[in-house]
Amino acid sequence: MSKKDKYDVQKFTGIPVETDAGGKYQLKADQNGETKLHTWRTGKHTKGKFRHPGQLMLTENNLTVVILKAE
Numbered sequence: 001m002s003k004k005d006k007y008d009v010q011k012f013t014g015i016p017v018e019t020d021a022g023g024k025y026q027l028k029a030d031q032n033g034e035t036k037l038h039t040w041r042t043g044k045h046t047k048g049k050f051r052h053p054g055q056l057m058l059t060e061n062n063l064t065v066v067i068l069k070a071e
Contacts (some may be wrong), residue, residue: 007043007044009041009042009043010041010042010070010071011039011041011070011071012020012039012040012041012050012057012067012069012070012071013037013038013039013042013055013067013068013069013070013071014026014037014038014039014040014057014065014066014067014068014069015035015036015037015038015052015065015066015068016028016038016063016064016065016066017056017065017066018064024054025056025064027065027066037068038065040059040065041055046055050067050070053067053068053069053070054066054067054068055067
């Protein structure tokens with residue numbers, strides 16, 4: 001693999017969020033009413049840059065996630 005073919009990959013841990021009636025973000029609960037940590041990986045086709053925990057990320061499935069940790 002040549003140098004130009006390499007790209008940065010990051011792993012994020014976060015919780016899905018949704019907006020309430022007032023437009024504020026709230027943690028999104030699952031079918032059991034629980035909020036759970038999930039991990040996502042970014043790669044070659046990712047746009048934008050990670051800056052800090054608390055930042056929002058839009059997944060490829062249009063799910064908004066608040067980032068808690070980045071690796």
